[in-house]
Amino acid sequence: MNISMLGIDIAKQVFQLHGVDKAGKAVLKKRLSRKELLPFIGLLLPCTIVMEACGSSNYWARQFRARGHEVKLISPQYVKPFVKTNKTDANDAEAICEAASRPSMYFVPTRTIEQQDIQSLHRIRERLVKSRTSLANQTRGLLAEYGIIIAEGIGRLRKAIPLILEDAENELTAEGREFLLDQYDELCELDKKIGRYDDKLNRIFKDNQVCQALSQIRGVGPLIATAMLSATGDASVFKNGRQMSAWLGLVPRQKSSGEKKITLGISKRGDNYLRKLLVHGTRSVVYRAKNKTDEKSCWINNLVLRRGTNKACVALANKNVRIICAVMKNGWEYKVNNNLGN
Numbered sequence: 001m002n003i004s005m006l007g008i009d010i011a012k013q014v015f016q017l018h019g020v021d022k023a024g025k026a027v028l029k030k031r032l033s034r035k036e037l038l039p040f041i042g043l044l045l046p047c048t049i050v051m052e053a054c055g056s057s058n059y060w061a062r063q064f065r066a067r068g069h070e071v072k073l074i075s076p077q078y079v080k081p082f083v084k085t086n087k088t089d090a091n092d093a094e095a096i097c098e099a100a101s102r103p104s105m106y107f108v109p110t111r112t113i114e115q116q117d118i119q120s121l122h123r124i125r126e127r128l129v130k131s132r133t134s135l136a137n138q139t140r141g142l143l144a145e146y147g148i149i150i151a152e153g154i155g156r157l158r159k160a161i162p163l164i165l166e167d168a169e170n171e172l173t174a175e176g177r178e179f180l181l182d183q184y185d186e187l188c189e190l191d192k193k194i195g196r197y198d199d200k201l202n203r204i205f206k207d208n209q210v211c212q213a214l215s216q217i218r219g220v221g222p223l224i225a226t227a228m229l230s231a232t233g234d235a236s237v238f239k240n241g242r243q244m245s246a247w248l249g250l251v252p253r254q255k256s257s258g259e260k261k262i263t264l265g266i267s268k269r270g271d272n273y274l275r276k277l278l279v280h281g282t283r284s285v286v287y288r289a290k291n292k293t294d295e296k297s298c299w300i301n302n303l304v305l306r307r308g309t310n311k312a313c314v315a316l317a318n319k320n321v322r323i324i325c326a327v328m329k330n331g332w333e334y335k336v337n338n339n340l341g342n
Contacts, residue, residue: 003028005048006069007096009089010060018093019047024101029090042067050100052076052092053108061110073108074100077269106247109237111230118204118230122223125197126273132190139183146171158187201226213327218296219281219320227274228324235329241322248275250318266314275317282316283309 003019006028015037019028032040041049046068051057053073061071074096082095099105111119136157140150148170150160161184164170165177172180202222205211211225220228238244245251249269255262268275286309289297303312 003044003047005050005097005100006044007093007100008049008051008060009093009096010051010054010057011089012056014089016089016093018090018097020097020101026094029093031089038063038067041069044069046070048072048100050074050096052079052096058111058116062113065110071110072100073110074105075108078105106243107237108247109232109234115230118201118226121197121200121204122227122230122273125194125201128190128194128197132187132194135183135187135190139180139187142183143180146176148172154187158191161187204229210328214324217320217323217327219278219285219316220324221281224274224277224281227277228328231271231274232325232328235325238325238329241325244325245318245321248278248321250275250278250314250321278317278320279313282320283313285316286313 002021004022005020007018007020009016009018013034015032015034017028017030017032017040018026019030021027030040041064048070049064050072051060051074053075057073061073064071079092079095079099082098083091084095085091100107132154136154139157139161140152143150143164148164150157161180164172165180165184205215205222205226208226208229211222211229214220214225214228215222232238232244235244238247242251246267247270249267251267252263253265253267255264286300286304289300300312300316303315307315
């Protein structure tokens with residue numbers, strides 16, 4: 001069986017395979033269970049295996065690569081237009097092959113096991129931060145019904161709760177003080193957990209040369225540097241910085257026809273978490289540029305005057321991603337020697 005490209009529609013227990021030869025003719029259509037997949041792949045001659053970038057795809061990519069195959073991941077949005085008639089596993093696997101055979105197709109970088117660990121740390125930390133925010137909002141809402149108003153901000157809430165518990169003149173009953181104490185204990189426990197994950201990410205940041213180089217860019221700190229390392233360990237899959245920026249959804253959407261060209265807001269494709277970190281990082285740079293006179297700060301301030309703060313933050317995030325791509329593709333010494341991002 002002469003298979004040049006193998007498309008696999010992955011799932012938890014059942015996998016649909018569609019193989020084509022060099023001419024694009026289908027030579028294999030097969031359905032396998034989870035136990036049967038790896039033994040079957042191990043018997044194949046080296047070929048290109050393509051899957052949609054989804055849950056467990058990085059695990060399978062590492063397994064197939066260890067068995068001598070070239071592995072590519074493709075975004076599901078690029079596969080959908082090639083699905084014929086009804087959506088079935090067989091049609092999906094065929095569409096994966098068809099999409100991957102296009103010479104202009106974009107592929108998603110695969111993650112190593114080390115990158116997977118870093119991403120897991122970020123995902124768990126993100127969930128804990130969301131839980132803390134939800135707890136803080138609930139606590140403020142509950143206290144408002146007792147006539148107690150606390151300003152926004154986790155820090156203000158931490159300072160206010162002990163004072164509220166000691167205040168004997170407010171409307172809180174013994175039952176109310178008990179639930180407020182429970183809320184405060186839970187808040188402190190979440191702070192400790194988030195702090196532990198921050199420490200783990202900081203250790204990774206300090207021990208990695210690429211992260212240290214990325215941190216020289218204004219608006220990039222330990223969180224962004226480690227998140228970029230986990231998401232794009234091999235930046236060579238991107239042709240240039242603009243392609244990486246488009247992959248993260250930081251370029252404008254277009255709605256053009258004929259000679260009429262319309263650019264809209266950013267596409268917001270890709271990793272929402274990473275895009276959020278990048279924009280928040282540049283937001284701090286934009287706010288601190290007001291009283292500075294260096295070349296980059298002047299560019300930021302002029303952009304704020306012309307387009308507003310929010311658009312300036314996104315534009316700077318786009319610029320930073322292009323610099324990050326250059327640093328990761330050319331090595332950390334390239335970043336230091338050329339003083340990029342200063």
